[in-house]
Amino acid sequence: MAEPSAAYTELCTMLRQAGHLGSVAELVNWDQETYMPHKAAPARAEQQAIMAGLVHERRTHPRLGELLAACEAEGADAASDVGANLREMRRDYDRVTKLPKDLVAELALVGSQAQEAWKKAREKSDFAMFKPWLEKMIALSRRKAECLGFGVGGEPYDALLDLYEPETTAKDVEAVFTPLRGRLAELIAKVQASKTKVSAKCLTAKIDPAAQHAFGLVVLKAMGFDLEAGRLDTTTHPFCSGFAPGDTRLTTRYRDEMFTGALYGTMHEAGHGIYEQGLPKDKYFGQPLGEAVSLGIHESQSRMWENFVGRSKGFWKWVLPKTRKHFGKALVKYGVKDLYAAVNTTTPSFIRVEADEATYNMHVMVRFEIERALLAGDMKVGDIPGEWNRRYKEYLGVDVPDDRRGCLQDVHWSFGLIGYFPTYTLGNLYAAQFWEKIQDALPDLNKQIAKGDFLPLKEWLNKNIHRHGRRYRSAELCKKVTGKPLSADPLLRHLTKKAEQVYGI
């Protein structure tokens, strides 16, 4: 079609409105985390419920279904913008209309009750207290998967994974996770056996949060995050919200000691933010072509900036002298080598959120395996603690001391957030594979980073990844960008090289 049809125009208008309502709902959440006075919490909960209801109403509106059918009947070229948009609009509409209202309500209700139960169970490190609630949530998640349909993979887990990583199946994940797990276990064992001891003392210098914030803004600007179209604020849990055209908000948190927590938190969220700012929202807001491919690809962007850029030698060459202005003499006795080693230590532990770049993937894989087995009916909820601890011993060589620091550590399962953990490691894998390609495409990249010139990298990402929106699936995008399907090799090469440099193995 030369001119968009009346049906397509109406469809895009409706979705744009739904998108704006979604933005407002996100703003309401952002405000709750940043500036809302705490006595407003009860009213805010009502507001969030109302906004969520409105967004859901718009996204499931019968008129959307009629318009979609009309547009499909008009027949658009699948490779055109309209064709790509229609494909993804259909996907979204079908998915959101497949879940019956009563199931959505039950998930929300049981989820909030189970979350309370989880809190108490974790406090007492008593899995038995949480078990009946988790059984309910697994049963509800299984019903949710059945409503969505298992898709090409044929497993219940696939239906849930597909919500976060469209058309990637548990088997696809397994195909990269299995080699990664084996070789990563070997690498971790080697690091553990190494006699090199790395000091992280330089990271514990006491630095005022205000100075850390000012320094974070310097890094953000250098990265190319547009602060006229975004912000950086402070919250308990850092996040990135890409609300709307011209409005992408990041948050981080500051501790007096351990300035790299805030620094890498900021760079991580800025990686998400640069993706959001790079999406063609001016043209396609509310449409799939203005949206991110998947959580895995989103995470590839945050992890790339955090780990591949932020934990590189070149980055510290540039940034260490910069710290003088903001941190005073806090780091003067340390050199690039000290910082590089300190931010790249590998230490197996049992707490996911404290894990390093290498071992983090093991935490993810434990959860993936257990969730998949639970949904398939191959594991019972009661078996989780044993299965959990066995895997932590096998993959990471650590003895989990109790369930509080074991299978009760994360909140996610309590409210049914199942199927999304793999996207963290998929993000690392995509990041590593893109990174090798970028090294070829930008041969001066490491020199540029050492000068604080991040623009060539940002522009490459804009051009090769961000501007496509949801035109390609993650697997397809990977192949288009790197010429190859996703593999565990690039990430393993990256982690091995760092371990060699830091631990001399």
Add this chain to the structure above:
Amino acid sequence: MAEPSAAYTELCTMLRQAGHLGSVAELVNWDQETYMPHKAAPARAEQQAIMAGLVHERRTHPRLGELLAACEAEGADAASDVGANLREMRRDYDRVTKLPKDLVAELALVGSQAQEAWKKAREKSDFAMFKPWLEKMIALSRRKAECLGFGVGGEPYDALLDLYEPETTAKDVEAVFTPLRGRLAELIAKVQASKTKVSAKCLTAKIDPAAQHAFGLVVLKAMGFDLEAGRLDTTTHPFCSGFAPGDTRLTTRYRDEMFTGALYGTMHEAGHGIYEQGLPKDKYFGQPLGEAVSLGIHESQSRMWENFVGRSKGFWKWVLPKTRKHFGKALVKYGVKDLYAAVNTTTPSFIRVEADEATYNMHVMVRFEIERALLAGDMKVGDIPGEWNRRYKEYLGVDVPDDRRGCLQDVHWSFGLIGYFPTYTLGNLYAAQFWEKIQDALPDLNKQIAKGDFLPLKEWLNKNIHRHGRRYRSAELCKKVTGKPLSADPLLRHLTKKAEQVYGI
């Protein structure tokens, strides 16, 4: 009724939802003024339009009309909570459903065009450029008044004034404005003739905005504004937004020189905020009993804290020593007398927003008289500049140099904000009349203020004014609280006393 009926319960639920949507819309506006990145402006305009549409849809919903009729048929005692709520719900519903959609749309469209025309006209000080637009806006406002109905007063102006000051008519306003104008003109003339020269040099000490902010928070806390249920932020134009139960947000602005600008801005908005926090929103959110009486009563609260408390000698006795901690030595060479005189100077001028406590009322009266005559058809738009300048000469003794600093100075008329100016002076009048009553009720008030003990005042306001919500009309509330109808005398006594103290007249 012992138990609320099903219809009444449903009505309250619908209004609570509409109230929450209104809160979200206000949050969206608050964010735009405080933290929104500027490139988000175009998307934000769309979001605001969508939210405004949703709120309007909820407030004009036919189901509301059905429920109202059903509740009225059930017959509630007019003096009961339900009766008072139903009376006001009916008022709101009738008013909002009386305006045809096309008129609302035309007012918005012509308003935004006229605002652009006004900007250019003001820049060039060329009233002729604005004249055709203002003629359109007056015609549309007249149509709006006809749709709403002129009410008991029988004038078109009454229909508009009623939106801001329910059931107060232009004749009611005239009855207090006429004596006020005459005697105020005499007072101003006397001050002008006085040989006492008051120095305001102490107000121009250079003080860091961060120190002013910290100081403002000290004053806010002392006033009893609950900072766990509210905030203070910085915006170009200060305002107060009472979003929801537990969420009342104030803003102010800081200039390096003239710290009283921010201080009185903060106290003014906090006066509004204390009213919002004092309304029984926990019980009645979304219902008239949880809402403010009128703009005039709202303004009486802000003006009372700003002018009657903040510009009193007692206040400076308490606060001047407090400034040492935050402002260092900036004010050490000044005494309470200096500050008291400096913040109470009377200087006729032609710019409303820069006017002092006494002369401000003259600016309001000029606008009231002109607006009223325009709507009645007794004055033509082309005659505005002449009528404006003549009044400024007569009431304030000043020669308006040009239309930019004359009838083009305010934006309000360009987007049809007509009928609300009187509420500023009504606020001053109510504040003065309440204040005299409070002096009787709290004989130690001045001593308490001099010790920074504002709680007895706040609690008196909570009990006598805030907790009633919209149970009484402003005139009725005035009579209930003070035993008398609104009069110009208390304000004139207050201003005269100050002039005597400051200018020795």
